[in-house]
Amino acid sequence: MKKILLQLDSDGQPSVFDAVAALDGGAEVLLRHGGVTVEAVSGLVHGVIFTRGPEDLHGSAIFIGGSDVARGEALLEATRKAFFGPLQVSVLFDANGCNTTAAAAVAKMAASLGGLEGKRVTVLGGTGPVGLRGAALLALDGAQVRLTSRRADRATEAVARLKARFGVDVEAAVVSDDDERDRALGGTQAVLAAGAAGVTLLRQSLWQSLPELRVLADVNAVPPLGIEGVKSHWDGRDVEGKILFGALAIGGLKMKIHKAAVARLFESNDAVLDAEELFALAKERLGL
Amino acid sequence: MKKILLQLDSDGQPSVFDAVAALDGGAEVLLRHGGVTVEAVSGLVHGVIFTRGPEDLHGSAIFIGGSDVARGEALLEATRKAFFGPLQVSVLFDANGCNTTAAAAVAKMAASLGGLEGKRVTVLGGTGPVGLRGAALLALDGAQVRLTSRRADRATEAVARLKARFGVDVEAAVVSDDDERDRALGGTQAVLAAGAAGVTLLRQSLWQSLPELRVLADVNAVPPLGIEGVKSHWDGRDVEGKILFGALAIGGLKMKIHKAAVARLFESNDAVLDAEELFALAKERLGL
C-alpha cells in the first residue's frame, strides 16, 4: 500500500517544487495534475476516496498548490465538498508556498520577539500571498498588525479577507510614497517584508533609525531585496541591536515545514493543513 | 526492471481512480497521459514496445480508460494496430469502468441464479456503458437478454453494436412510460439496473409483484438508486424471496477484479483484457 499524493495545481504545468518537496517528505507516488479547474475536482477527488477502504485511506492524500492563491482556495473548497462523510483524505494547502513561507517567517519573528502577544508588527507589501497569510498568523497570536499597500482598494480587500477567513482585525495603511511608508512604521517593533520580488520596501537608513524596531524578516530572495542591507542567508543576524532574517534562512525552515506537513498527511485521513496548522508545525520546530 | 503501466485516457485529466487501482494492483510506475487522441497512440505505444527486449516486455503494459467508452474503444484499436508482431505488451481496457463493473454485477447475478444458461434477464437502461457490457456478458453465458431504452434509435444501435462486437443476439424494448417498462419485465427472472445515476428505473411495488423475478442488481450508487428499496451495501440480501445487490457491494468486487487484472497484465506481454476476460476473472473470484 503505497503512500499516494494527488497534486492538484491550477497552473498549466504542475509545480516541480511541490513535487520534490512531497517526495522528500515521504510521498511514494505522485499523481500530478496541472490546469485543474473547480469543475474537475470532484472526479479527481472521488478517484482517491473511492479506491481504498476506510481503514486504508490514510495512505492517500491531496496537495493543493499553484501560483494563484485565490484559485487554490477555490480548489480546496471544492475538494472538501467532494468528500463523502468518513470517505475523505488529508489535505495540504500551500498555493504559491504562501502558507509554509508565512509560517516560517512568522515563527522566526515570534521566537526573536519572545512571543507575539501585544507586539506592534508591520507587514510591508501585505496584500500578496505571503503577506496576507503572514498578517493572519501574526494577528492570530495576538500581535497588533498593520499592513501596507500602495493601493487603497487592495488594502481594503485584504482587511476584509483576513476578517472573513481568519476572524482577525488588521489595520491597513495606504502608502503611496516613501514618506507615507516611513510614517506607517512609527512605533513598530517588527517588520515582515512580503512584497514583490526585486522591489526594495524599506531603506536601511530608516530601519536603523526606528528606536523600537527589534526584528526584521524579508521573504524576497531576488535582488534588490525587500529590506535594504539584509543578506538572504542571515538567520537572526544582530545588526546594531536589530535581528534580521533573510529569505534563504526563512526558506530553509519553510522546506522543513513543507516536508513535515507531507509526512503528517499520511498519519490520518482527515487532517486539513492550512495556515494555522502549518504555523503550529513551524512553532513546534522552533520549540515555541 | 520496474513494472511500468502506460495509462491512456481520452479525458483531459487522466483518471485518478484508475491510477490508484493500478498502483494497488501491482503497477510500480505509471506513465499517465490525458487527452489522448487516436493519432497520438502509435507514438506512445512505440515508446513502450521498443524500449525493452522481447523477454522483458511483460514488465510493461497499457491501461486504456476515460469516461467515453467509444473513444476508449478507438484507442484500444489504435493500440493493437501499433504493435509489431511479437513486439507487444498486455492491455487492459476499462473505459468508464464499464468492463469491471459489468463483470462484477453479472458474476454476482450468475452465482445467485445458479448459472445464466436459458435465464430470462432484463437490463434496464441498457444502452449505457455498463448496460451494454452487462447485456453482452449475460448473453455470452446463454441468457435470453432484453434491454430497455427510452429511445428507439439508441436501442437499435445497441443491439447492432452487441451483435458486431460480441456476436450475441439481444432483444431491445423501447419503454417511454412506466406501463411499457412494466410490460417489458413480464416473465423476467433477473434484472440489472444500469441506467444513469440518480434515476429510479424500477419501483419497489413492481419488482415485489413479479412472481418469476429472483435476482436484482443495481450499479447506481447515487440516490435515488436505480431500483427502489435496495440499499447500496446489500450484497445478496434476501427480501421476500428475492436476492438484491446494491452498487457498493458490486463495487467491492469490481475493485478486486480491477486490481487482479492489473496484476495479470504483468504475467505475459500478449494479454488483452476486455469484457470477456474480466468476466472470467470475476467468475474465478466467485468460484464459478
Place this chain on the structure above:
Amino acid sequence: MKKILLQLDSDGQPSVFDAVAALDGGAEVLLRHGGVTVEAVSGLVHGVIFTRGPEDLHGSAIFIGGSDVARGEALLEATRKAFFGPLQVSVLFDANGCNTTAAAAVAKMAASLGGLEGKRVTVLGGTGPVGLRGAALLALDGAQVRLTSRRADRATEAVARLKARFGVDVEAAVVSDDDERDRALGGTQAVLAAGAAGVTLLRQSLWQSLPELRVLADVNAVPPLGIEGVKSHWDGRDVEGKILFGALAIGGLKMKIHKAAVARLFESNDAVLDAEELFALAKERLGL
C-alpha cells in the same frame, strides 16, 4: 532521497520512450512535463534546484527531449540560464533521440574503420536530427565529412549550424537526382544514411560498385530502408567486403548509451550530456 528526473518535452504528450529508458537507466521518480515552452522552463528548473541542498542536488536531474530538435535546444539553453551558480543539476539532452542514435551509429562506424581521422565519410539525408549530429561527431573525430541534401538552402543552413554549434567544417552536396547522389559518393570510404523513414537513399547496385567504400550504417528502421539490401538487425555483417549496420543493431547500442547516460546524471550535479559526451560514452562501450 530518491533519484528524481525532470522530463521536459516540447511535444504535447511527453515521450514514453524517454520515460522507460530513464526508469531502466536508474531514475526512481519521473516528473514528466509535455508542451514545455521556453517561458515555462525557469519555474520548472527552479523547482528542482531550490528544493534540495547543494550536497543532495546530484539526486535530481533533467532530461530534455521532444521530437523537435531546435525547440529542444532552446529548452536546453533556457535550462542552463535558469541555474544559479552552484545550484544546478545534471542535464541530458536527446531531443528526437538525435544524440544517442548518432553517437551509436558513428561509434560503430569508427570501430569498423579503425578510427575516423582523415577518413572520407558521406552522410546521406544529412540535414535531419540524426544526420546533423552524426556529421558533427564524425568531423569532431577528424573525418572529412560531406553531407547531402535535396535542397540547397537546407544544406547551407546545416553547414552553418555545424560550424556554429560544434566548430567543425563540413562540406555540403546538393543532390536533386540519383546521378548527383551517385557522384557525391565518389571516393567515400563510409556512408551514414540518416534520411526520413521509409525512403531509400542508396541503391544496392551503387554501393556494391564503389571500390573504396568499406562501412555503411542505416538508422532507418521502417521499410523501405535507407540503404537498399541492408537488414535492420545486421550488426557489422560483411557483404562482399563491405561492413553493414542496420537500424536495430544501432538502436541496441543507442538504448545502452541512453541508459548509461541517465545513470551518469546522478553521479554529479553539473554534467551536461549532449552530443560529444554521449559519443564518448558510446566509444567507451565499444572499447575505443
